[in-house]
Amino acid sequence: MKVAIVGGSGYGGVELARLLQQHPNVNLTQIISHSQAGANFSEIYxxxxxIIDEPMKDLNLEKLADDIDLVFLATPSNVSHRFVSDxxxxxxxxxxxxxxxxxxxxxxYKSWYNFETTAEAYLDQAVYGLSEIYQDQxxxxxxxxxxxCFPTAGLLALIPLIxxxxxxxxxxxxxxxxxVSGAGRGLSLNVHFSEMNENTKAYQLGNHKHIPEIEQELSEKSNDSxxxxxxxxxxxxxxxxxxxxYxxxxxxxxxxxxTELYQSYYQDQPFVRIRENGQIPSTKEVYGSNYCDIGFQVDSRTNKLIVVSVIDNLVKGASGQAIQNLNIMAGWDQRTGLHQIPIYP
Known part of the structure; x- marks a missing residue:
């Protein structure tokens, strides 16, 4: 299958390129970047x-359609909805x-993303690509x-319970x-080294744009709001x-x-790993991979279940799951091109 990446200069784009180079059934034919058009991909990265010593191009859908079968849109918010219909x-x-x-x-979109969508006609057509949950669709x-990225980790932990x-x-x-890579590659005071080093910050309390996404999918699974x-x-x-x-x-x-509930729910899903015997996963144990590891603890004293889920935000939280979805769409094994073992230490 021939594919192209639109938005190749960001972290999501370069991670897609890295993973697709190892995919045996895919030919990455074009990397498109409006801001970096004409620059060699290897100059930016x-x-x-x-490995990829070719200039990035500006978007030309007519030429693109003659050369590829599928396009990955690795663009910031408020960009891709303008191109979907074309x-x-x-x-x-x-x-x-x-x-x-x-x-x-x-x-x-207006209240959470601060833009008016132009793709309203396609919102119902778009399948939510949580690979383990909506595989048939x-x-x-x-x-x-x-x-x-946040919804992927949270929903995989909560949906079986719901x-x-x-x-x-x-x-x-x-x-x-x-x-900090979750903030993208753009310059921002918030992720400046001297601001972020040896520091931890809470942000967007109660108004993070991933909240309605999490609520939408949990509500769908519970048949309640x-x-x-x-x-x-x-x-x-x-x-x-x-x-x-919590x-x-x-x-x-x-x-x-x-443990039995989670293992039964994800028994046919190779990228979700359930920890046993009270083991709680850490981010380093999935670094660079497409795995989601889940651990938990029943707190009988307070009658609570505490669930911890970890992912690599650029792989399972973005580009890796996109390739997993490509594999499902094409009828290939979900693991094709995604056999990376987590990098440790």
């Missing part, structure tokens, strides 16, 4: 020297890594809305911690997300019962 009318498949197609209610889709009615839906508290308290934190590391979800148990459960 010298680690790609001798891409689909050119009979191209599309996987969008931005947040422009994840929410089904178009009004939410993804396999038949032409348009995928790749999930956000579907099995193990926890109360009225008081879900999620604490998220992310490395769910609201969550989600607080993200940025910590001084490059990659990784650790999500700690939930109230509806029925008495042991650690063994919760």
């Amino acid at each position: 010298p680690q790609m020297t001798t 891409i689909l009318e050119a009979n191209l498949k599309c996987i969008d890594l931005s947040g422009d197609l994840r929410l089904k209610d178009p009004a939410l 993804i396999s038949e889709a032409n348009l995928i809305a790749n999930p956000g 579907e099995n009615q193990i926890i109360s839906t009225e008081s879900i508290i999620i604490d998220g911690k992310t490395g 769910i609201m969550v308290n989600f607080t993200p934190h940025i910590i001084p590391m490059t990659r990784g997300i650790l999500m700690t979800s 939930t109230n148990l509806m029925i008495e459960q042991t650690n063994e019962q919760i």
Whole structure:
């Protein structure tokens, strides 16, 4: 399959390029960047020297449609929704890594993303690409809305509990911690070295744009309206997300019962790994890989279940899951091109 990346100069784009170079069934034919058009990809990312030594191009959909089968949109928010109709009318498949197609209610884009969507007609058509949960729909889709990084980690931890009615839906508290690469490659005082080094910050309390995405998917699985308290934190590391979800148990459960529930739910999913015997995963244990590791503890004293899920925000939280979705769409093994073992230490 021939593919192109639109938005190749960002972290999501270069991670896609790195992973696609190892995919046996894919030919990356073009990398497109409006801001860096004409510059060699290896000039922007010298680690790609001798691997991808080609100039990036500006977007020309007519020429693109003659050369590829699928396009990855690794653009910032408020960009990809403008191109979706043209891409689909050119009979191209599309996987969008931005947040422009994840929410089904178009009004939410104004209140959470601060723009008016121009892709309202395609929001219902876009399949939410949480690979382990919507595999059947993804396999038949032409348009995928790749999930956000925080939602990927949080939803994989919570959906099995919601579907099995193990926890109360009225008081879900999620604490998220992310490395600085989640903020993208753009210049920002917030992630300046002297601001971030030896420092940890909570941000966007109660108004992070991933909140409606998490609530949408949990509500879908519960057939009820769910609201969550989600607080993200940025910590001084490059990659990784650790999500700690605090939930109230509806029925008495042991650690063994919760282990069995998770293992049964994800038994056919190679990228979700369930920890046993009270082991709690850390971000370093999934670094550079497409795994989501989940651990938990039943707190019988307070009747709570505490769940910890970890991912690499640039792989399972973005580009790796996009390739996993590509594999599902194409009918290939989910693991194709994604056999990377976590880098440790």
